[in-house]
Amino acid sequence: xxxxxxxxxxWSWPILMANFFVLLHLMGALVLGLLVGYERSYHGRAAGMRxxxxxxxxxxxxxxxxxxxHYWYGGTATTVFSVGDLSRVxxxxxxxxxxxxxxxxxxxxxxxxxxxxxxxxxxSSVIGILVGxxxxxxxMALALLSAVCMVWISKLEQWxxxxxxxxxxxxxxxxxxxxxxxxxxxxxxxxxxxxGGTIVISAEGNTQSWSFVAVARSRKTAAPVSELSAQIxxxxxxxxxxxxxxxx
Numbered sequence: 001x002x003x004x005x006x007x008x009x010x011w012s013w014p015i016l017m018a019n020f021f022v023l024l025h026l027m028g029a030l031v032l033g034l035l036v037g038y039e040r041s042y043h044g045r046a047a048g049m050r051x052x053x054x055x056x057x058x059x060x061x062x063x064x065x066x067x068x069x070h071y072w073y074g075g076t077a078t079t080v081f082s083v084g085d086l087s088r089v090x091x092x093x094x095x096x097x098x099x100x101x102x103x104x105x106x107x108x109x110x111x112x113x114x115x116x117x118x119x120x121x122x123x124s125s126v127i128g129i130l131v132g133x134x135x136x137x138x139x140m141a142l143a144l145l146s147a148v149c150m151v152w153i154s155k156l157e158q159w160x161x162x163x164x165x166x167x168x169x170x171x172x173x174x175x176x177x178x179x180x181x182x183x184x185x186x187x188x189x190x191x192x193x194x195x196g197g198t199i200v201i202s203a204e205g206n207t208q209s210w211s212f213v214a215v216a217r218s219r220k221t222a223a224p225v226s227e228l229s230a231q232i233x234x235x236x237x238x239x240x241x242x243x244x245x246x247x248x
């Protein structure tokens with residue numbers, strides 16, 4: 001059972017070719033996932049290129065391995081394990097991993113963090129599945145592509161054009177009633193637009209607090225947050241404020 005031929009079967013030419021075709025599927029899914037993710041990254045969303053790339057690639061891996069079931073376990077899967085059996089195992093694994101991924105996603109105000117970590121956890125579970133069925137080269141390829149995605153795609157996102165978003169919270173002097181048009185004019189002068197549907201107004205007694213998201217029209221023309229905060233500090237009626245990059 002544990003002969004050299006048994007181990008060599010996992011690296012035979014037909015199985016290597018099957019792994020190569022799985023790799024092509026993974027690379028294609030990664031490219032397409034990054035393309036979709038760039039649209040989200042461009043608009044300053046938390047789920048950007050890395051998250052979309054990892055999820056798309058892991059999903060492709062789960063789907064494509066069913067087509068090569070006759071190469072599982074060194075080519076002995078047809079007498080040991082069926083595609084239907086594996087589908088039930090995958091369902092259990094991915095359900096459990098889903099609960100784990102949900103635990104690392106955090107939301108604070110307009111910011112959401114942990115999405116890429118959750119996606120990488122899901123991709124890691126798929127790597128384990130590929131190792132489990134004996135598609136070792138495909139598992140190593142997925143691990144390498146996932147690492148490249150997490151390390152280098154963030155640098156690519158910084159280089160590509162994008163529209164950063166800033167979450168702004170303002171507390172006004174008691175009795176002061178702010179004018180939305182004036183706030184929009186201030187943001188526009190600094191290269192930002194207040195995103196529609198993001199304004200939240202609350203009041204405590206006669207003191208109003210406003211929260212909204214300002215989206216840069218362009219990374220080159222938008223003022224740095226430090227300059228934006230200086231202008232907000234001079235805005236009439238502002239008692240206190242808070243600024244933070246928003247990714248939601």
